Amino acid sequence: MTPLAPILELFKLSKAYPTPKGPAVIVRDFNLNLAKGEFVTLIGHSGCGKSTVLSMVAGLTDATEGSMILAGRETNEAGPDRGVVFQSPCLLPWLSAFENVMLGVNQVYFNAPKVERRELAEYYLSVVGLGNAMHKFPRELSQGMCQRVGIARAFALQPKMLLLDEPFGMLDSLTKIELQEVLLELWRRNKLTTLMVTHDVDEAIFLSDRVVMMSDGPEAEVGDILTIPFARPRIRAEVLTDPRYMEIRNHLLTFLNERSHIRPSRIKTPRSEETETVACKYESPVAAVTSTQ
Numbered sequence: 001m002t003p004l005a006p007i008l009e010l011f012k013l014s015k016a017y018p019t020p021k022g023p024a025v026i027v028r029d030f031n032l033n034l035a036k037g038e039f040v041t042l043i044g045h046s047g048c049g050k051s052t053v054l055s056m057v058a059g060l061t062d063a064t065e066g067s068m069i070l071a072g073r074e075t076n077e078a079g080p081d082r083g084v085v086f087q088s089p090c091l092l093p094w095l096s097a098f099e100n101v102m103l104g105v106n107q108v109y110f111n112a113p114k115v116e117r118r119e120l121a122e123y124y125l126s127v128v129g130l131g132n133a134m135h136k137f138p139r140e141l142s143q144g145m146c147q148r149v150g151i152a153r154a155f156a157l158q159p160k161m162l163l164l165d166e167p168f169g170m171l172d173s174l175t176k177i178e179l180q181e182v183l184l185e186l187w188r189r190n191k192l193t194t195l196m197v198t199h200d201v202d203e204a205i206f207l208s209d210r211v212v213m214m215s216d217g218p219e220a221e222v223g224d225i226l227t228i229p230f231a232r233p234r235i236r237a238e239v240l241t242d243p244r245y246m247e248i249r250n251h252l253l254t255f256l257n258e259r260s261h262i263r264p265s266r267i268k269t270p271r272s273e274e275t276e277t278v279a280c281k282y283e284s285p286v287a288a289v290t291s292t293q
């Protein structure tokens with residue numbers, strides 16, 4: 001199968017923060033391509049640099065080295081072509097859910113008729129399940145409802161890409177499961193290329209087309225990439241009972257527990273130029289290229 005042309009290309013992306021002892025290189029030579037419409041999750045140990053990578057892709061943090069191409073254009077600053085959802089949605093407390101969504105919509109679609117802008121905000125708030133609560137203020141909403149507003153706000157900008165940094169990390173497990181379904185449904189309807197950071201291995205498997213495992217920092221990079229073979233649309237009960245599920249889960253956990261400290265780019269086998277990436281039968285040719293390029 002010929003892979004689609006990537007919509008996002010990260011080439012040798014590196015980030016160093018200044019410290020009194022000199023620059024601390026957090027991420028080095030991070031290479032990854034995302035195909036249009038793909039859902040990719042990024043997992044790795046706390047502090048390895050996942051948010052740093054996402055923030056560089058969002059244009060909120062400057063890369064020290066390397067380049068990023070989004071939809072054929074080199075990009076290094078933030079823009080409405082990337083919708084971002086953080087762990088906490090950061091809603092303005094004096095605006096209703098609807099007004100919070102409209103804030104971005106008004107800025108990006110200032111040329112569109114007001115009625116269309118309102119319809120856009122109303123549509124996405126309804127899809128995330130807030131049809132009856134869109135005129136409530138953040139203080140009147142639960143944490144899960146606030147996060148629904150954050151998701152609606154990102155989608156309402158109709159970006160080229162969606163970037164999520166542990167968006168469900170602060171939610172209880174039932175709400176998390178509900179919002180995963182909401183996110184998948186929106187993603188299915190919009191076919192939006194998505195890069196999401198998560199700590200949750202099960203969440204990564206259920207949502208992703210590919211899971212990118214980051215090596216431990218400092219100088220973190222792509223350690224391994226796994227293609228998730230389950231057909232879409234996915235039904236949770238079917239995925240969880242699929243015999244391949246535990247094999248995939250074990251592969252991810254083994255990476256995190258045993259292999260994340262191994263730097264693929266620095267370990268050359270005497271036999272070849274191959275990296276230390278362990279063969280997995282779910283790894284795709286695209287993954288092999290992106291993980292070692």
Ligand SMILES: Nc1ncnc2c1ncn2[C@@H]1O[C@H](COP(=O)(O)OP(=O)(O)OP(=O)(O)O)[C@@H](O)[C@H]1O
Nearest residue numbers: 017018026044045046047048049050051052053217
């Ligand atoms: N602005 C900054 N200045 C200096 N160091 C920073 C800055 N931001 C992040 N770091 C450091 O970069 C490293 C990676 O941080 P980052 O937030 O990207 O990790 P993470 O993988 O997202 O962690 P977590 O899973 O806990 O959210 C950490 O050691 C952190 O202290």
Ligand SMILES: [Mg+2]
Nearest residue numbers: 050051052165
């Ligand atoms: Mg983080």
